[in-house]
Amino acid sequence: MSQTQTRPLPPGAERRRQLRQQRRRERLRNLWRLLVLAGLAAALGYGLLRQGWTLTGPEQVEVLGSRQVKADQVIQAAKLRFPQTLLGLEPRRIADELAATLPVEQVQVIRLMAPPRLRVTLVDREAVARAQRRTPRGMEQGYVDRLGQWMNSSQGQLLNGEEAAGLLVKGWHPRHRAALTEVLEQRASLGKDLLEIRFEPAGTLWLRSASLGDVRLGPADAQLKRRLNVLEHLVKELPPQLKGRQLRSLDLSDPEQPELAIAGPAPTPAKSP
Template sequence: MDRAADEPLPLRAVSVSPPRQLSEGVLRRRELRRRKRISLLARCWRLLALLASSTGLGWLLLRHGWVLRDAQQVQVTGAWGFSRDQIIQAAGLRFPVPLLQLNPDDLRQRLAGSLPVEQIQLQRHMLPPQLNISLRQRQAVARAQRRQATGLENGFVDRTGAWISRQQQAKARSAVPPGLMVMGWQQRYASTIEQLLLGLPEEAGIQRLRFHRNGELWLYSNRIGPVRLGPLDGQLQRKLLVLNHLTETWGGKPPTPDTRALDLSNPEHPELVLQPPRTIPPSPSGN
């Protein structure tokens, strides 16, 4: 065998450097980063816990806290002609109902559509759970009639000339004065009706207001007869003043028994429309 193969291989010296020690500044920065991560995780967990508890508390309050459970938690003011049960029924309230689920606009629309009321105000109180309803009752002051697609409809009007249906008035406790009747009512005449209700002289004994299809307004009195006010041309106040003056002058009676109507279409020149004179037929001549 070859002698060189039995000889051990020469060892080569390799220098191994000792592990490098990190500086104190690097260690401090690593520790700060570790603490920041831990602090961030802790804040996230606290935020999640707060959100969960808030959600649970809110659900409990909505489900069991801010809830109207019976009619005693509904307070009504201003509706002397209606009971609390009528107001609750008209508003469509069904108990129990969460306060925050109540839509004020929907409640106002239901109340105004079912009852003759206006100026509806709603307030929700959380502690204790309560719903306050404040409204003003629209009182019927005259009977009315309007033309619909299905025919004539009878109803009432309030002091502002607004329409009150028979169904709405039937729920009120107030009686309707039977004296005045408004015929040919339309929404555009509401302000005119309001002005007439304020300005008509009591001595005239007006029983009917009639808005004709041609746009003319007539008054009908059992004392002075028919009164033609003519078209609604912006002189209504002046016409009412003239009517008031003539009524006082005549003592609530027509000036002559032949009076057919009083024409105030031109308030500066009022006219009396007289009955045509009766013609007496000639007597037959004897033969």
């Protein structure tokens, strides 16, 4: 009669078996921890998206850098509606809409998460003159800024127009911006009585001054700066024989040979009895 004999386990085999079981239990515990943490993170993220990272009112819109544009104007121009999730906003689109609608030179839009808010940083544009331009629908009234850029009437109404009211730019066109900017830069040195900057359809540039009358500057070419310097000199040091006489026109097409047209003789001072 045969008997089955049980072989003894090699030394350390039982210990290795226990270690393998322990590692399996540890892996299962780690897997459960990972699943629980993933669920909590998903729930927290969903809650933040639905409640935490949401603009609930206008007070969460910050406007920095502008002295004239207020938060309500930004909200209206950007077409913001509340409540609004932050992640649903497109900063580039908002910046483009604000730049096209508001009197600003630069726009930066940033979404901030803690606490949730929308930060809009602006650099103001300033109207320096009234302006007219011809469009397919007729003559349009507006303004220009210091860079010669067009500003529509709604943009100009947001600004203090007292300084801009005394100067009118006629015949504005994008191709004239560089020449217009050059004239505006020298506006202070040309005298406070500068009333008009006019571009003719052919491109000839004219100025109208209360003291010098009409000034023909000619084409807006490389000699424009030289012509403006000559005009500045005449404004400061008008020849004695011309003082007290009204000029009908001044032609600076050739800045080396200015041509003046006199309106009439100088008034004769009254004799004392």
